Amino acid sequence: MPLALLISSHVAASTVGGGASAPVLNAAGIDSMLVPTVLYGRHPGWGAPGGGAVASGLVQSMLDAIEAQGLYAGIDLVLTGYFADPAQVFAAAAAIDAVRAARRDEAGANEPDRIQQDRPWIVIDPVLGDAPDGLYVAPPIALAIRDQLLPRADLVTPNAFELGYLTGRPLTDLGSMLRAARALECPALVTSLPRRGRIGVMYCDGDEAWMVTHERCPHAPKGTGDVLTAEFAAARLGGLAPKPALERAVAATVSLVMRANELGSRELPLVAEIAARRDPLVTLEAEAL
Template identity: 70%
Template sequence: MSGLVLNASGIATMLVPTVLYGRQPGLGDPGGAAVGHEIIQSMVDGIEAHGALDRTDLVLTGYFASAAQVFAAAAAVDRVRKGAPAGEATQSNPPRPWIVIDPVMGDAPGGLYVGPDVANAIRDHLLPRADLVAPNAFELGHLTGRALTDLASMLRAARALERPVLVSSLPRHGLIGVMYVEGDEAWIVTHERCEQSPKGTGDVLTAAFVAARLGGADARSALETSVAATVSLVMRANERGCAELPLAADAGLLHEPLISLAAEAL
């Protein structure tokens, strides 16, 4: 899903899959299997041989099926940082190369859906390399070891990571929100809970935020537009009775959402 969102914004992608599944695991037995870390490393080696790692502006990680895959991803991040020309971050531009870690490991109320070794590897080997971390509320609590009981505790936990953080699935006044925290700056966008929410909204949200920032939007604007776009896709999925987000049919919603949302300063 992330690749589709980035492509829709004119961003060319190089995909290194960690699993080959027939469907989203949240819908039931997915079929397929995890990709061996040796194969992942071989794919990265092929990309490097093509010279593409030296032209990489963004690394966006997602789901990992094993700790060995995490270690391979960490090594790839180091290779990108070594070869790609460095660019300073500004209000309208993230750093180049930009390392975005989506620590896919679990959700409430089910808890972890990866092994503890995978969760620990993400925390210990990818978080220290991140320019932006994009957890949901459960993952933020797990990564920081903190009990998140209200917005204030979530804000403190996000700042404890000591890097920009995009946190999704935050409860607020009966609504649900997404928060962006960077240093002393913090914004939250809230919206009504949708009747049903297809799987993959976190992937789409993170990729939409990243695409907006790479397109020149500041963090607040990127937060507003990415949340509005994700909610719009969920609304359209519910209208169509889709179990998944209709990214191919309704990619235009990424740029022209059905709704507009305003961020609140925290």
């Protein structure tokens, strides 16, 4: 059974962060361990969230306990999301290094880079901000994610604002977006890209680039980026190539938003609408870039 380590937010009443990633991965047959960076009652977008940040020492202590249990050698996926202070980011970076070392020791050799059960896959969701508001984490956190986590990533999943921030490049057209994504020097899944009056999600690496577009979804609940990242990671770990994984992940996420709108739900109905994720309500095809 595949195993994932999630280092992200826990929000009791909102389907975001680790609370969105874990159910998606679990439904795909991937067990998960969530180390929370914050404990909130609700998404800050609804008002005062309650709760607060998890002290970096507690984050480190939880990671140490997971390692002491001997679980690092069995981790197939590390997925990071929201961080509340730079020390948490450094703890996550050290954990990634330790997971990779444990898997190498378990295998007895450093295997070639590929998504298989013989090595962990590191997915960095750089939760920094969004247009038009800009950063919603402190600049030292954003810089720590850029400097500590991006160099360790096997996949980076920024939105358009985050892509521009991380690369320092203006995003004026599709070509500039593709060049910026490739400047990250690792595979990237980029969301919230404008494309012919629609919304695009782009995957690119050194060999290929694909984009899926869909109509803008009215009143999309929070957490769609978390769901999309987890759906794509689950599809890739399940053996799908980037193009079909992209198509499936976007279709599943759009279907979930459609059902939320039909139900009048302000949160993503991840569990209630698991059938819509397994058998999406829409079929989307990626175009080559």
